[in-house]
Amino acid sequence: MKPYSLQIFYVVILTLAGILLELLLPTLMASIVDIGIVNGDIPYIIKIGAWMILCALAAVGLTVGVSFFASKVAQGFGRDVRKTLFVHVENFSLQAFDKIGPASLITRSTNDVKQVQDVLNMILRMMTRAPLMLIGGIILAVSREPGLSVIFLGALPLLAILIFIISRKAIPLFVSLQKKTDKLNLLVRESLIGVRVVRAFNRVQAEKKRFNTANEDFRDTGIKVNKLMASLFPIMMIVMNFTSIAIVWLGAIRIDQGHMQVGNLMAFLQYAMMILMSLIMLSMGLIMIPRAQASVKRINEVLSMHQEIKDPDNPKVVKNGKGLVEFQNVSFRYEGAEKPVLQHISFRAEPGKTTAIIGSTGAGKSTLLKLIPRLYDVEDGNIRIDGIDVRDMTQKQIRDRIGYVPQKASLFSGTIAENLNYGKKDANEEEMKEALEIAQATDFVMKKDEGVHTFIEQAGANLSGGQKQRLSIARALIRKPNIYLFDDSFSALDYKTDAALRKALHAVTSDATIILVAQRVSTVVDADQIIVLNEGKIAGIGTHKELLANNAIYQEIVSSQHAEEAGA
Known part of the structure; x- marks a missing residue:
C-alpha cells in the first residue's frame, strides 16, 4: 500500500470534507424551519436554501473524487499483488509448485486477489466515511438535543451485538467458500484438460456427477452466507425505523412542552439516520472483511513460501566453458x-x-x-x-x-x-x-x-x-x-x-x-x-x-x- 499513500491521503481528506458538508445540511435546514418559516423571512429562506444547494453539490463532487482515488488505489493494489504472486510462483521449485497445485494457484491469483481488491475499495469509500460520519453525527446530535440522545443507548448496542454475532458466523463460512472454489476449479480444470480421456473411457456421466456434487456443495455454502447477509439488513431497518418512531414520539412531546423546536427535531432525526446508516455501512464492511481475510490468508500462504532454489550471494562464473x-x-x-x-x-x-x-x-x-x-x-x-x-x-x-x-x-x-x-x-x-x-x-x-x-x-x-x-x-x-x-x-x-x-x-x-x-x-x-x-x-x-x-x-x-x- 505504500506506493498509494498520497492517493489514500486524498481519499481521507476528501471524505472528511464531504462529511462536514453533509453534517452541515441538517443544521441549515433547522435554521430555515425555526427562523425562516416561523418568522416568514423569505430572503433568509432563499439565502440558506442556496447555501444548502451549494453544500450538496460540493459534497457530490467530493464523493466522486473519493470514488476516483479509491478505485485507483484498489485497482493498482490488485495489479501489484497479482504481479507479485506471479513472479513469486515463477521462482518456485517444482516441488513447491506441486505442493499447492495449479488450480489453487490460479484461484489465489484471480478470485482471492479480486476479493481483497473489492474489500479495499469498499474500505476506502465506506469504512473511512462511516466512522467519521458516526462520530460527527453523535457529537452534533448530542449537542443539539441531549435529552433525545438516550435513544441511542438502546439502538447502538443492539446493532453492535447483531453485527458481532453475524460476523462470527460468517468468517468460517467464507473460509469454507474459498476452499470450495478451489475444489470446483480443480474439477473443471481436470475435466477440460482430460476431456479426451473422459470421453474415450465413457466417463462423461461420472464426471458430471462429480462436478455436480462439488457445485451443489459450493451453492449450499453460498446460500448459507447469503442468508446471513440477507437477515442482517431487515433487522437493521427495523431497528432504524423504531428509532425514528421513538425520536418523533419523544420529540413531539418535547415540542408540545415547549422544550424543543420543530426544526431541531427534523435536524436531530436526520443526524440519527446518518448515525444508523454509518453503522449499516460499518456492518457491510465487517461482513465483507472476513471473506477478504480468508483470501488474504491464502495469498500469504503462497507469498510466505520460501524459494527453495536460490542464487548464491557470490556466484561463480564459467569462462569459455564447453559444457562438461x-x-x-x-x-x-x-x-x-x-x-x-x-x-x-x-x-x-x-x-x-x-x-x-x-x-x-x-x-x-x-x-x-x-x-x-x-x-x-x-x-x-x-x-x-x-x-x-x-x-x-x-x-x-x-x-x-x-x-x-x-x-x-x-x-x-x-x-x-x-x-x-x-x-x-x-x-x-x-x-x-x-x-x-x-x-x-x-x-x-x-x-x-x-x-x-x-x-x-x-x-x-x-x-x-x-x-x-x-x-x-x-x-x-x-x-x-x-x-x-x-x-x-x-x-x-x-x-x-x-x-x-x-x-x-x-x-x-x-x-x-x-x-x-x-x-x-x-x-x-x-x-x-x-x-x-x-x-x-x-x-x-x-x-x-x-x-x-x-x-x-x-x-x-x-x-x-x-x-x-x-x-x-
Whole structure:
C-alpha cells in the first residue's frame, strides 16, 4: 500500500470534507424551519436554501473524487499483488509448485486477489466515511438535543451485538467458500484438460456427477452466507425505523412542552439516520472483511513460501566453458517420499559426445535430467558444469547454457515464431528455418499458408503429438547451447523421422554435450555412452555393444523391444 499513500491521503481528506458538508445540511435546514418559516423571512429562506444547494453539490463532487482515488488505489493494489504472486510462483521449485497445485494457484491469483481488491475499495469509500460520519453525527446530535440522545443507548448496542454475532458466523463460512472454489476449479480444470480421456473411457456421466456434487456443495455454502447477509439488513431497518418512531414520539412531546423546536427535531432525526446508516455501512464492511481475510490468508500462504532454489550471494562464473556435466554421488527424493528416487548417481557427460539414459518406467530418468537446470535441487552429492557446482552459479547462467526439451511438449498460444523465440529472443527467420529443418519440422510448417507465422492454439491443440515434439526440439536447437537435454523427446516420432532427426542433430551439435532420455533402444544405439537406470540406481554404463554383452538389464530391454517389433 505504500506506493498509494498520497492517493489514500486524498481519499481521507476528501471524505472528511464531504462529511462536514453533509453534517452541515441538517443544521441549515433547522435554521430555515425555526427562523425562516416561523418568522416568514423569505430572503433568509432563499439565502440558506442556496447555501444548502451549494453544500450538496460540493459534497457530490467530493464523493466522486473519493470514488476516483479509491478505485485507483484498489485497482493498482490488485495489479501489484497479482504481479507479485506471479513472479513469486515463477521462482518456485517444482516441488513447491506441486505442493499447492495449479488450480489453487490460479484461484489465489484471480478470485482471492479480486476479493481483497473489492474489500479495499469498499474500505476506502465506506469504512473511512462511516466512522467519521458516526462520530460527527453523535457529537452534533448530542449537542443539539441531549435529552433525545438516550435513544441511542438502546439502538447502538443492539446493532453492535447483531453485527458481532453475524460476523462470527460468517468468517468460517467464507473460509469454507474459498476452499470450495478451489475444489470446483480443480474439477473443471481436470475435466477440460482430460476431456479426451473422459470421453474415450465413457466417463462423461461420472464426471458430471462429480462436478455436480462439488457445485451443489459450493451453492449450499453460498446460500448459507447469503442468508446471513440477507437477515442482517431487515433487522437493521427495523431497528432504524423504531428509532425514528421513538425520536418523533419523544420529540413531539418535547415540542408540545415547549422544550424543543420543530426544526431541531427534523435536524436531530436526520443526524440519527446518518448515525444508523454509518453503522449499516460499518456492518457491510465487517461482513465483507472476513471473506477478504480468508483470501488474504491464502495469498500469504503462497507469498510466505520460501524459494527453495536460490542464487548464491557470490556466484561463480564459467569462462569459455564447453559444457562438461558431472554427477558426483547424487541422491534425490521428492518431498514426503519414503525412499530416494535417485541414489548415488555418478557419471560424466562430455562435450562432443552423446550420453543416453535408458531404463524402466519410474527408474528416475526424467528426474535426473531436471536436476541439471536446477528445476529441483539435489539432496546429496553435487552436479557440476565445467567444474563448478550448479548451486554456485546463478539459475540464469545455468539455463542460458542449456537447451531443454521436456517429456511433455509444452507450447504456448501464439505463432510458431513466437514459440521459437522462447529459445532465442532475437532469432531471425533464417535461424528459425534452420532449426525447423534440423528438427524435421520444415515439411509441415512450410506447408501452412503463413509458415512460421501460423497461429498455435493453447497447448498446441491444432497440432499432432509428433509436430509438437518437433517444434519443442526446434525451440531448444535455435539457442545453440553448450548442453542439450532431451527428455524422451523422440517418442512421438516414427522410426524414419527419429533416425533423420538424430542424423541432422549430430551434424550441428558435434561440439555440444547431449544428454538424452529414451525408451526405445533404436534411439540410444549410436550414443557414445549409455547409462542404464534401475530403481534409481545406475545398473550399468557403456556403449550399446558393451552393455549388450555384459549387462543383464540392458539385455532384457533390448530383447523385450525386439520381441514387440517381431510381434508387430
